[in-house]
Amino acid sequence: MPTIVFASPKGGVGKSTAAVLLATELASHGGSVTMIDADPNRPLSQWASRPGKPQKLAVIATTTEESIIDTIEKAAQMTQFVIVDLEGTASMMAGYAMSRADLVIIPAQGSHLDATEAVKAIKLVKGQEKAFQKKIPFAILFTRTSAAIRPRTLQSIEAEFAQNRVPMFGCQIHEREAYRALFAFGGTLAGLDPEQVANLPAARLNAQMFAGEVIETLKASAPVKQRKEAV
Numbered sequence: 673m674p675t676i677v678f679a680s681p682k683g684g685v686g687k688s689t690a691a692v693l694l695a696t697e698l699a700s701h702g703g704s705v706t707m708i709d710a711d712p713n714r715p716l717s718q719w720a721s722r723p724g725k726p727q728k729l730a731v732i733a734t735t736t737e738e739s740i741i742d743t744i745e746k747a748a749q750m751t752q753f754v755i756v757d758l759e760g761t762a763s764m765m766a767g768y769a770m771s772r773a774d775l776v777i778i779p780a781q782g783s784h785l786d787a788t789e790a791v792k793a794i795k796l797v798k799g800q801e802k803a804f805q806k807k808i809p810f811a812i813l814f815t816r817t818s819a820a821i822r823p824r825t826l827q828s829i830e831a832e833f834a835q836n837r838v839p840m841f842g843c844q845i846h847e848r849e850a851y852r853a854l855f856a857f858g859g860t861l862a863g864l865d866p867e868q869v870a871n872l873p874a875a876r877l878n879a880q881m882f883a884g885e886v887i888e889t890l891k892a893s894a895p896v897k898q899r900k901e902a903v
């Protein structure tokens with residue numbers, strides 16, 4: 673079953689946030705999900721320790737590069753989706769996780785610094801494709817963007833990526849208080865109190881659209897046999 677890896681050597685670009693948004697969306701639609709917390713800071717394990725985690729979503733932690741592949745393979749046999757959240761550094765762990773990915777999502781904020789780091793992540797994907805002699809689909813996910821404006825810098829980065837045929841998600845994860853609240857209170861967006869958290873419906877719609885696009889991307893990049901089975 674599909675393994676989705678969130679990776680970027682840059683810290684704080686929204687990997688863990690986007691990973692939890694995706695996992696909780698998939699679980700709320702009945703999917704069984706294992707999240708692998710491969711970050712020694714354990715952001716996912718902390719989130720999971722708070723109330724409200726969907727039952728169909730399990731979080732397991734792994735620390736060693738030796739164990740990451742086995743952990744992914746075992747989880748892929750147990751649940752419909754495996755989501756791996758990596759630490760914000762370039763590491764062997766990231767390379768190994770990518771080697772088992774059906775999709776690598778590379779979050780980046782709309783700055784040139786982030787774009788440069790995203791390119792490093794793409795190079796790592798390409799290196800793993802060569803090493804493991806397999807195609808590893810990937811896409812950039814712009815995060816923490818404004819829902820209201822599309823700044824010039826972001827536009828120029830998007831244009832540059834498009835020119836170089838770098839795949840990008842059409843959907844972006846906007847800057848939302850609700851996404852911070854998710855980590856403060858635990859659980860899902862549906863479980864947050866609309867009286868306490870601003871713009872919850874917009875945050876939920878954004879997360880739904882992101883999860884929908886991930887599913888579409890997985891379907892489009894699956895081998896033909898798998899695609900037929902999924903129909």
Ligand SMILES: Nc1ncnc2c1ncn2[C@@H]1O[C@H](COP(=O)(O)OP(=O)(O)OP(=O)(O)O)[C@@H](O)[C@H]1O
Pocket residue numbers: 682683684685686687688689690711715758759760761815816817845846847848849851852855
């Ligand atoms: N879309 C968003 N809206 C609002 N806040 C966000 C959003 N994405 C991330 N943040 C906040 O930015 C900070 C970093 O986000 P996050 O932990 O998801 O990034 P990361 O890439 O996983 O970081 P690291 O590399 O340290 O693992 C957190 O405080 C998080 O709450």
Ligand SMILES: [Mg+2]
Pocket residue numbers: 687688689711715757758759760
């Ligand atoms: Mg993180």
